[in-house]
Amino acid sequence: MTKNPAAGVLDRDGLSALVEVLIARGRTVIGPTVRDGAIVLAEITSADDLPFGWGTQVEAGRYRLVPRTDGAVFAHTAGPQSWKTFLHPPRERLWSAERAQDGTLSVTGDDSGQPSYAFLGVRPCDLRAITIQDRVLAGGRYPDQGYRERRTGAFLVAAECTEPGATCFCVSMGGGPAADSGFDLALTEVLDGAGHRFLVRSGSEAGQEILADLPHRPADAATRDAARVAVDEARDRMGRAMPPVDLRTLMGESLEADRWDDVAARCLTCGNCTMVCPTCFCTTTEEVTDLTGDHAERWQRWDSCFDVDFSHLHGGPVRASSRSRYRQWLTHKLSTWYEQFGSSGCVGCGRCVTWCPVGIDITEEARALHDERAGRLRHEQRKETEQ
């Protein structure tokens, strides 16, 4: 955790004030809230909407909401959504066209104005995921305008991770439970004898300005220490880890692995992993016309490499088998993403593990591919020695 002179301490009223101040400044505040047996991300109108006293128990293919006795508000792991639901929405209209009676066409871009978001409770893994989507969607020669507007306008309140889940593996992906940059404000929840409070640090001028409007006190040493210990301990409590090898090379050397057949037998190709992944960005476009043909719209919607039609070219799909589709997803995520966008596409949030109905575990698949490659290499070495 970086030392910041602007650090302060908020109590629960301070957190309530944060939500109020953000709303008063015209922002749509999105935060974690309990709905349908899960902690989802949705618009909140008060800090009372936050999941005080709720935690989560997760495993591969299993998620359960569990009550907590300590009243913690950020002690839960990734739910079924990520912030991409808001920055890169599931469906978005790109333009509309009208045909007038004389046959002339007019095309209107969808510039209805983007909401001014404030995201409350962004985990460090998700901060990294947002940075990755920034490169994919807002970088390069053809930035996604809608994404860029929503993203640049968004105010990010990070919540450092003090309660990793059984499917979390951010540390092995080069991340960790601490928020170092990429936020306007960062909160670290502290629960001890001195009460329920939040160490708050600002990471931008906008953050500094909001913090000034909140009832808070200067950060004391005890709160700083407790926050640091909570985050440090979280680092050692990740439920899972990727094998400690160069995953990029592993994928490249595993294209013909037998393991793909094994995982294909279990994979439902339902697409859940890509939908919950905070970095998966693929979309398709849909042309909508009305019955008269005088009005047309182009919509962009989430698609997935697990959809057979996603790779449909002239004559049929390129990746017809589930083996080839799972392989495409994993090798892109962990390997070819580097060539395309300069980093891994995985931040270790564990969503794909938790929300896969059959519990396919990306860390277990990577480990199996690693073991298979090691076996193959041993076999080749033995053959060489024998010769």
Place this chain on the structure above:
Amino acid sequence: MSVPTLAVFKLASCDGCQLTLLDCEDELLTLAGEVRIAHFLEASSALTPGPYDLALVEGSVTTPADAERVREIRARSRRLVTIGACATAGGIQALRNFADVEEFTRAVYARPDYIDVLATSTPVADHVDVDFELRGCPVDRGQLLEVITAYLAGRKPDIPDHSVCFACKRRGTVCVTVAHGTPCLGPVTHAGCGAVCPAYGRGCYGCFGPSGSPNLRALIPLLHRDGMDDRAVERLLRTFNAAAFDREVRS
């Protein structure tokens, strides 16, 4: 340019899918302006003999007479679109495919020899070429309009054949299997309904039939885990798309 003609036919079915067309209340007048309804018994007794530009066929083929009739319909239709689980998968009446239909006729009818029925209930596409199959029990109103609109515009209808999970995730529904342990056919079922059941906390029961790439064999252990025995799984799979799911189980 003459107005295209639309015809609606039914074979063995409950009429629910063709009623979906009448249920398009907001669009009905516009539709009536874009097509001439030439044959639609649910809407009008004024019938014209065809040929038709677009025929919507509901229902499955269960009798030799149905089989003959659907060939006639095909011959009179430029485009033939089948609508609903009966027409695209044989419907719930395909349960007969797993039993002895002669035994049923003997048990039910005083004069079974009056009954001229096929041993199986089959989708229309088993008998004639079909231009497009629209799934669902019943079909979704928005999808039905999309198929008709696409036909009028001369384009391919935008009807994805991925799983219901896509729809749940897009609308932000919490997964009922992962979060509640509720048995759900969503991961193997064709999207199109908008994922209605999971949005109300219950599992999908597959009324749109198998998706484009279902892996039923991988899902069945989950149904067992979540409390279903073999009999319950069989009953879940043997509803409106019984024959289609059965084919997947055997594949």
